[in-house]
Structures are given as structure tokens and as C-alpha cells.
Amino acid sequence: MQISFYPGCSLEGMANDYGHSITAVFDRLGIEAVELEDWSCCGSTAAHSLSEMMALILPARNLAAAEKVGLDLVTPCANCFNRLSYSQKMIQKRLFDVPWEVKGDGKVHDMTRFLAQPEMIARIGQKVARPLKGLKVVCYYGCQTVRSPRITGYSDFENPQTLDMLAAAAGAEVIDWSFKSTCCGASIGIARKDIQESLTRRIYQKALQAGAEAIVVSCPLCQVNLDVIQKDATGQRAPVFYFTELLRLAFEGGGVRKWFRAHLTDPVPLLTEKGLL
Amino acid sequence: MSGTHCKKERKLIGDRGDYFLNRIQGETGENISACYQCERCTNACPVAHYMDIKPHQVIRHIQMGWREDLMASSTIWICLSCEMCTTYCPNEVGVAETINHLRNMAAHSSITPKEKHLAVFHETFLKELQRFGRVNEFWLMNAFNLKPGILKEKIASGLLTEEILLGLTLWKKGRLHLLPRRSKAIREIKEVYRRQRGGIV
Numbered sequence: 001m002q003i004s005f006y007p008g009c010s011l012e013g014m015a016n017d018y019g020h021s022i023t024a025v026f027d028r029l030g031i032e033a034v035e036l037e038d039w040s041c042c043g044s045t046a047a048h049s050l051s052e053m054m055a056l057i058l059p060a061r062n063l064a065a066a067e068k069v070g071l072d073l074v075t076p077c078a079n080c081f082n083r084l085s086y087s088q089k090m091i092q093k094r095l096f097d098v099p100w101e102v103k104g105d106g107k108v109h110d111m112t113r114f115l116a117q118p119e120m121i122a123r124i125g126q127k128v129a130r131p132l133k134g135l136k137v138v139c140y141y142g143c144q145t146v147r148s149p150r151i152t153g154y155s156d157f158e159n160p161q162t163l164d165m166l167a168a169a170a171g172a173e174v175i176d177w178s179f180k181s182t183c184c185g186a187s188i189g190i191a192r193k194d195i196q197e198s199l200t201r202r203i204y205q206k207a208l209q210a211g212a213e214a215i216v217v218s219c220p221l222c223q224v225n226l227d228v229i230q231k232d233a234t235g236q237r238a239p240v241f242y243f244t245e246l247l248r249l250a251f252e253g254g255g256v257r258k259w260f261r262a263h264l265t266d267p268v269p270l271l272t273e274k275g276l277l
Numbered sequence: 278m279s280g281t282h283c284k285k286e287r288k289l290i291g292d293r294g295d296y297f298l299n300r301i302q303g304e305t306g307e308n309i310s311a312c313y314q315c316e317r318c319t320n321a322c323p324v325a326h327y328m329d330i331k332p333h334q335v336i337r338h339i340q341m342g343w344r345e346d347l348m349a350s351s352t353i354w355i356c357l358s359c360e361m362c363t364t365y366c367p368n369e370v371g372v373a374e375t376i377n378h379l380r381n382m383a384a385h386s387s388i389t390p391k392e393k394h395l396a397v398f399h400e401t402f403l404k405e406l407q408r409f410g411r412v413n414e415f416w417l418m419n420a421f422n423l424k425p426g427i428l429k430e431k432i433a434s435g436l437l438t439e440e441i442l443l444g445l446t447l448w449k450k451g452r453l454h455l456l457p458r459r460s461k462a463i464r465e466i467k468e469v470y471r472r473q474r475g476g477i478v
Binding site: 037040051 | 358381392410412443462
């Protein structure tokens with residue numbers, strides 16, 4: 001099976017461990033992810049904040065590139081997915097002139113939903129050789145993958161399930177909680193640290209209150225925020241995993257310590273204690 | 278409506294009153310008139326308590342034509358675009374999209390943004406995107422800090438030291454790439470910038 005892959009800028013920097021784990025998971029699942037050769041930034045928050053037109057055009061260029069390849073487009077980054085979907089919706093409604101040839105009929109998947117399709121879950125189930133028994137996790141989706149529903153197409157936006165299904169498929173014990181899609185503050189911390197810290201800290205504390213030992217995320221920025229907030233935390237910490245890291249761990253066990261080096265909250269002690277490394 | 282706006286009247290001429298309401302409705306495609314001030318957006322908003330004009334008040338301000346207050350508010354910059362308000366509005370008013378549109382208008386006006394750092398950060402991001410076609414966190418933060426006034430304020434508040442230490446930790450962890458990667462489509466990106474924004478950011 002072949003798909004087009006749009007990594008997004010984070011996967012080249014802050015979230016390079018996410019990138020490595022995605023490659024490993026796709027490889028084990030027999031999915032050939034072809035990176036869009038000339039992909040460019042989707043514009044993120046800055047583009048739509050300052051110029052709504054740029055926020056449509058920048059993702060449209062990537063959509064055009066994906067249509068040339070002709071495969072479904074999968075992106076692991078929450079905001080990239082949101083911006084690409086948004087741009088595509090506007091192209092379909094013909095609400096702006098696209099400088100490139102785009103029909104807007106290609107499929108754009110967010111990676112969690114792509115892997116949570118029934119046949120993919122089944123495939124993952126077959127591959128899991130070392131289920132993550134006894135690892136209590138909460139799944140944190142962040143905003144951009146699920147909202148707004150008219151762009152993302154999520155019908156269960158209040159209680160999304162894709163990450164829960166994937167973490168459960170990896171054998172983890174998934175705890176239900178209320179903060180699945182509460183905003184973590186995103187990049188506002190660069191200018192207003194107080195706001196971002198208050199929002200992120202609440203999520204981290206609520207995760208602990210729910211009885212979680214670790215948090216599972218799919219968004220690079222959520223991971224950074226939740227990881228950094230625990231830097232000076234006293235008391236219990238909750239390592240923040242990308243869901244692909246857990247999947248890979250459940251497929252074959254150990255050999256992934258090098259990814260965990262990138263985490264500020266070291267997950268190795270927890271995983272060792274559970275006998276999962 | 279509470280606070281200082283109690284005695285203000287609806288503005289009726291020029292870029293105000295119905296004109297401003299109609300303009301926003303036309304430009305965003307949102308039905309602003311449908312708002313009946315149930316405050317569900319404000320209750321859903323995770324950062325409403327940091328805003329000077331709350332989300333439901335923003336909609337009311339538009340209906341009343343109080344444009345300058347909106348342009349000078351912190352609200353338009355604080356908004357995270359997390360889409361809670363839009364999602365929960367019973368009348369399907371796109372509150373987040375509307376606030377974003379106001380932010381666009383403010384960015385193209387001569388009004389000094391109330392949250393200067395946020396505005397400058399967005400601007401820096403777009404400039405970095407124009408340079409490489411992709412955005413590298415390390416270069417982005419450096420470019421942002423070198424913008425007029427930012428470094429001085431950060432040194433004074435002690436934020437810079439904190440940031441450098443965090444940056445160092447992240448670099449040791451292998452999460453910062455010191456060399457930016459360029460998109461192969463950089464010429465197309467530059468062309469788009471030239472046509473859309475006259476080459477300037």
C-alpha cells in the first residue's frame with residue numbers, strides 16, 4: 001500500500017523522534033509512505049493570523065503536489081492537517097483563485113484517523129507481539145485534529161476515539177478523561193508564557209488526577225508543551241509519548257531508547273519498571 | 278454589555294453601524310446577526326479570562342460597529358484559534374474565524390497591536406517561511422529575538438536566560454536543527470509572496 005506523506009516542519013526539528021517512529025511503524029505495517037518531494041510549510045497559525053489568503057494558498061501548493069502524485073495524503077501534524085483540510089474545503093467551494101492546478105478531490109488524512117481505520121487496526125493487532133500490559137495512559141488529541149468539525153470532519157469531536165483505539169490496540173490500558181481536546185496553548189508561549197503554562201499545566205495535572213502514568217499525543221506542539229511543562233515539576237511525572245512510539249514498542253519491544261533521548265521527561269524508568277523495554 | 282461600553286451608542290455612519298456588520302459578514306461569510314448573546318463561546322473559551330473583550334462581546338461589538346475597540350483589543354491576538362467557540366455556538370456563528378478576520382484587519386491597519394510580541398512573532402514566522410519555504414524552530418526564535426525591541430524586553434524580564442537554557446537542553450536532546458532545510462519549491466513560494474503581499478511580509 002502506498003500513500004503520500006506530508007511531514008510538516010516540526011518533524012525536521014523539534015519532533016524528529018516522531019518522524020523516526022512514524023517511519024518505523026509504516027515500515028512494519030507494510031505501508032510505503034512517499035514523502036511529497038517539494039513540500040513546503042502549511043503556513044501554520046501565522047499565515048491565517050496575518051493573511052487569510054496566504055493561509056489558503058500555502059497549503060494549496062502542497063495539495064497540488066499531492067494530486068500530481070495521485071495518492072492519498074497523510075499528515076502526522078495536527079495543525080498541518082487542519083490547514084490542508086481547510087484549504088481543500090475552500091478550493092472545493094471555489095472561494096479563491098489558486099495559482100496552481102488543484103481539483104481539491106484528493107483525500108487528506110490525519111495520521112491517527114488513517115491508522116484507526118478498521119482494516120489498519122486489524123493489521124496493527126496482528127503485528128503486536130509485546131503488548132504494553134499495565135501501562136496506564138490518557139490520550140490527548142489537542143484542538144486542531146478534531147476542531148472545528150466542519151473542517152476536520154470529526155463527528156465525535158467532544159470525545160474523540162482514534163488515539164484511544166490505537167493505544168488500546170498497542171495493549172495499553174486507556175483511561176477515559178475530560179481533557180482530550182482542551183487547548184494546550186500552542187505557540188502562544190513564545191510571547192505569553194503565562195497563558196501557555198496555565199493551560200498546559202492544567203492538562204498535565206488533570207492527566208495525573210485521572211490516574212495516568214503517561215500521556216499519548218499525536219501533535220508535535222502538544223508534545224513539546226506537555227514535555228517542557230514537566231521540566232521543573234516536583235512529584236509524579238507523566239512521560240509524553242507519540243502514539244507511534246508506543247505502537248513500535250508494542251510491535252517489537254526494545255531498541256527504541258534513542259528516540260526517548262529526545263524526551264525531556266525521561267520515559268525509560270517507567271517503561272523499565274513495567275518491563276516493557 | 279458591561280463596563281465602559283454601557284453608554285456607547287451604535288455608530289451609524291461610514292465604516293460603522295450596519296456598514297461594518299455587513300462588511301464583516303460579507304468578508305467572512307459568517308452570520309454575525311444570528312448571535313443572541315448566550316455566552317456559550319465565552320464559556321467554552323480557554324483563554325477568555327485573559328481577553329479584554331470576551332468572545333461574545335466581540336460579536337456584539339461588530340453588531341454595534343465599534344471597530345476601533347476591536348482593532349486595539351488584546352482579544353484578537355490572544356485568541357488561540359482552538360475553535361471551541363465556533364464548535365459550540367448554537368447558531369453556528371464562526372466566532373474563531375471572525376476573530377481571526379479581525380486580526381487580519383488589525384494587521385493591515387496602523388493601530389499598534391496590544392500584544393506586540395504575538396504580532397511580531399507571526400510576522401517573523403511568515404518571513405522565515407518566505408526565506409526557506411519551511412520553518413526551522415532555531416532560526417525562527419533567533420529571528421524573532423532580533424526584531425526591534427524584543428531582545429531588550431526579554432533581557433529585562435529575564436526571559437532570555439530562561440529561553441537560552443531551554444534551547445540548550447533541547448539542543449542536547451537533539452531536538453534543534455541548527456541548519457535550516459529549504460523546500461525545493463522555494464521559487465514558487467517567493468513568487469506567491471511577491472504577488473500576494475508585494476514581496477514584503
